[in-house]
Amino acid sequence: MKFHWKIFWLCIGVYVLSLTITGVAVTENSYRSALNKEVERCLREESGIQSTLTLYLMTNQKLSQEKLDISSYSQNMVDMFGTKGAYMEVFDEGRKMLSSSAPKGWKFPREELEAALRNGRNYILRRNNGRHYLFVTDLVQVGPQRLLVSIISDVTHIDEQRRNQYLFFFQIGLAGLLLVGLGTGFMSKLVIKPIEKLSRASQHIASGNYQERVEAAARDEVGFLAEQFNIMAAEIEKKVAALEAEGERKQRFIDNLTHELRTPLTSVIGYSDLMLNIKYDEKVFGEGLRYVNSEGRRMLKMVNTLMDMILLRQNAFHPEKQRILPLLSEVSDIMRMKAEQYGVILEIRGEDFEVKIDWDLLKAALVNIVDNAVNASTPGSTVILGTEYRAGRPTVYIRDRGKGMAAEEINRVLEPFYRVDKSRSRKDGGLGLGLSICSEIVKAHAAELQIESEAGEGTDVKILFETENFTTS
Amino acid sequence: MEKILIIEDEEPISELIRLNLSLVGFETSQAFDGAEGLGCIRKGGIDLVILDIMLPEIDGYQLLPTILEKKIPVIILTAKDSLRDKVKGLNLGADDYITKPFEGIELLARVRALLRRAGKEAGTKGFEDIQLFFEQRRVFKSGEEIELTPKEFDLLRTLLENKGIALSRERLLQMVWGYDFEGNTRTVDMHIQRLRNKLKTDRIKTVYKIGYRLEA
Numbered sequence: 001m002k003f004h005w006k007i008f009w010l011c012i013g014v015y016v017l018s019l020t021i022t023g024v025a026v027t028e029n030s031y032r033s034a035l036n037k038e039v040e041r042c043l044r045e046e047s048g049i050q051s052t053l054t055l056y057l058m059t060n061q062k063l064s065q066e067k068l069d070i071s072s073y074s075q076n077m078v079d080m081f082g083t084k085g086a087y088m089e090v091f092d093e094g095r096k097m098l099s100s101s102a103p104k105g106w107k108f109p110r111e112e113l114e115a116a117l118r119n120g121r122n123y124i125l126r127r128n129n130g131r132h133y134l135f136v137t138d139l140v141q142v143g144p145q146r147l148l149v150s151i152i153s154d155v156t157h158i159d160e161q162r163r164n165q166y167l168f169f170f171q172i173g174l175a176g177l178l179l180v181g182l183g184t185g186f187m188s189k190l191v192i193k194p195i196e197k198l199s200r201a202s203q204h205i206a207s208g209n210y211q212e213r214v215e216a217a218a219r220d221e222v223g224f225l226a227e228q229f230n231i232m233a234a235e236i237e238k239k240v241a242a243l244e245a246e247g248e249r250k251q252r253f254i255d256n257l258t259h260e261l262r263t264p265l266t267s268v269i270g271y272s273d274l275m276l277n278i279k280y281d282e283k284v285f286g287e288g289l290r291y292v293n294s295e296g297r298r299m300l301k302m303v304n305t306l307m308d309m310i311l312l313r314q315n316a317f318h319p320e321k322q323r324i325l326p327l328l329s330e331v332s333d334i335m336r337m338k339a340e341q342y343g344v345i346l347e348i349r350g351e352d353f354e355v356k357i358d359w360d361l362l363k364a365a366l367v368n369i370v371d372n373a374v375n376a377s378t379p380g381s382t383v384i385l386g387t388e389y390r391a392g393r394p395t396v397y398i399r400d401r402g403k404g405m406a407a408e409e410i411n412r413v414l415e416p417f418y419r420v421d422k423s424r425s426r427k428d429g430g431l432g433l434g435l436s437i438c439s440e441i442v443k444a445h446a447a448e449l450q451i452e453s454e455a456g457e458g459t460d461v462k463i464l465f466e467t468e469n470f471t472t473s
Numbered sequence: 474m475e476k477i478l479i480i481e482d483e484e485p486i487s488e489l490i491r492l493n494l495s496l497v498g499f500e501t502s503q504a505f506d507g508a509e510g511l512g513c514i515r516k517g518g519i520d521l522v523i524l525d526i527m528l529p530e531i532d533g534y535q536l537l538p539t540i541l542e543k544k545i546p547v548i549i550l551t552a553k554d555s556l557r558d559k560v561k562g563l564n565l566g567a568d569d570y571i572t573k574p575f576e577g578i579e580l581l582a583r584v585r586a587l588l589r590r591a592g593k594e595a596g597t598k599g600f601e602d603i604q605l606f607f608e609q610r611r612v613f614k615s616g617e618e619i620e621l622t623p624k625e626f627d628l629l630r631t632l633l634e635n636k637g638i639a640l641s642r643e644r645l646l647q648m649v650w651g652y653d654f655e656g657n658t659r660t661v662d663m664h665i666q667r668l669r670n671k672l673k674t675d676r677i678k679t680v681y682k683i684g685y686r687l688e689a
Contacts, residue, residue: 262552262573262574263486263573264485265573265574266489266573266574266575267489270486270493270576270577271485271489274489274492276639276683277577277638277640277680277683277686278638278639278686279686279688287488287492288492291485291488295485
């Protein structure tokens with residue numbers, strides 16, 4: 001069952017139940033009090049009749065000298081009593097009926113007569129043929145003689161009153177029900193609406209539309225839920241985006257690796273195929289064999305480099321506390337030849353500090369970075385190998401005033417096989433793995449590699465070490 | 474003679490393609506990056522382009538429209554064999570694609586098929602004093618017509634089109650008789666024998682452990 005139907009039926013249920021209880025309580029209460037009033041009225045009437053009767057009988061007894069036969073007067077008494085909708089019955093002491101104005105054929109066990117003989121006046125309510133009667137019975141004493149007088153009043157109109165009241169409640173209730181039904185139907189829709197919105201939004205998100213959000217206008221539980229939901233959706237969106245980026249990066253790595261493997265394989269297979277199928281020709285065979293050899297070596301180099309990367313990840317790493325400036329001068333010495341060829345000046349700047357490093361690995365990384373810097377530099381410009389403190393962290397930087405890179409390239413230079421300048425790098429025998437290995441080496445040092453670059457402005461590569469791994473000197 | 478432009482930045486591969494093409498008698502020219510390739514196309518006289526996608530300077534996708542404008546058929550050469558790249562290349566109007574690593578014979582077959590479709594194929598080819606006319610399917614030796622069965626003609630043509638390259642019996646069977654032919658390699662031997670007799674030539678060589686080769 002839908003939630004708004006649940007609300008609807010619950011409201012209707014509560015309404016019907018409360019109206020019924022109220023209706024029954026009110027009606028029954030007013031019925032009882034009306035009945036009590038009627039009884040009181042009848043009792044009052046009866047005591048009037050009783051005294052009148054007593055007086056009448058006593059007067060008649062005094063007038064007649066002889067003993068009065070009360071029983072013969074009974075008919076007169078009944079005749080005297082002529083109220084509409086009420087009857088009178090007169091009994092003697094032996095509960096024998098003397099006279100009656102009640103309809104013939106009434107057959108009631110008259111136990112109240114006996115009670116009246118013993119205790120005087122009493123009353124009892126009886127139903128017969130759908131009508132309601134009140135029997136008030138009293139004892140009339142005239143001299144030694146006693147008579148029983150029953151006044152029987154029809155009180156059916158009180159029952160009718162009750163029925164009418166029930167009918168009235170029912171009609172009013174029905175009209176109210178209509179109102180309540182419309183009202184709760186509307187209200188439940190109103191309450192459900194934000195929840196439905198939320199549910200639609202979550203459906204959208206589940207189907208992959210992670211940008212979906214809900215408006216969280218109301219400051220109630222649903223509004224709070226919507227807020228939390230949005231926070232969750234944002235979190236999911238972020239996570240999914242990160243996963244997608246990671247997946248794309250992996251896919252690119254695989255694509256690149258396939259490409260890098262297929263290119264030399266194409267040569268190896270192509271040339272060997274050709275040599276197998278053509279007539280021997282010294283020039284063609286010589287050229288072909290040279291290519292098979294060089295491309296085979298290129299593949300070996302690539303496999304070795306990739307293995308190095310994997311081994312580096314598996315901690316072939318032995319750090320020791322070392323001074324940083326001697327390392328920079330060693331790197332500078334290694335690169336001096338090439339720099340001179342390119343007409344680039346290498347300069348060392350900054351103060352010395354000690355840091356825990358794997359000398360050979362970090363040297364390899366720095367050589368690689370300086371090599372890139374020299375390649376990018378224009379003749380006559382300077383490449384700086386420097387140290388400094390960045391946000392309190394000891395930092396090594398390599399800064400050139402060369403070509404620089406576009407923003408989208410910076411994000412990708414650390415990816416394996418990525419080349420900024422594809423043709424030159426290939427001809428140099430580069431694999432496009434340099435900076436990814438540098439990045440792995442830097443990670444192994446628990447340091448951070450930052451690259452800042454602008455096309456035409458130059459590049460600034462920084463290695464930020466962890467503070468606890470170093471001491472100033 | 475048909476002239477084919479190879480735009481490929483990997484020197485070994487460019488050279489490999491050149492060797493394969495010139496062996497069977499195509500004229501070739503080479504460009505090693507996109508810009509150079511563009512220059513060659515602008516110069517004209519190119520019948521077909523073999524185009525690498527990952528090129529420095531201007532990549533293959535960018536070059537495609539210029540080449541197609543000149544109504545030159547293009548075979549895309551790519552190491553990316555993902556469906557997406559192939560579809561992209563073909564959508565951009567490339568006529569065919571071939572993935573690295575590729576077989577020389579496969580490349581030649583595609584080049585020829587494409588030239589034929591573009592109507593740029595030479596109508597006749599020959600060796601020694603023997604001349605084949607493809608359209609009419611007739612063969613002349615020193616001006617005298619030689620009667621060949623259709624299969625003999627196809628076999629001779631295949632050998633001629635892959636001149637200098639040894640073709641295995643299985644491959645010949647596949648190239649001449651088709652994939653669903655149920656004969657065995659003896660069929661090839663029989664036809665070769667008949668060709669040698671009819672043409673009275675010793676240029677159709679048996680290559681030990683491989684197959685046959687027409688030597689020019």
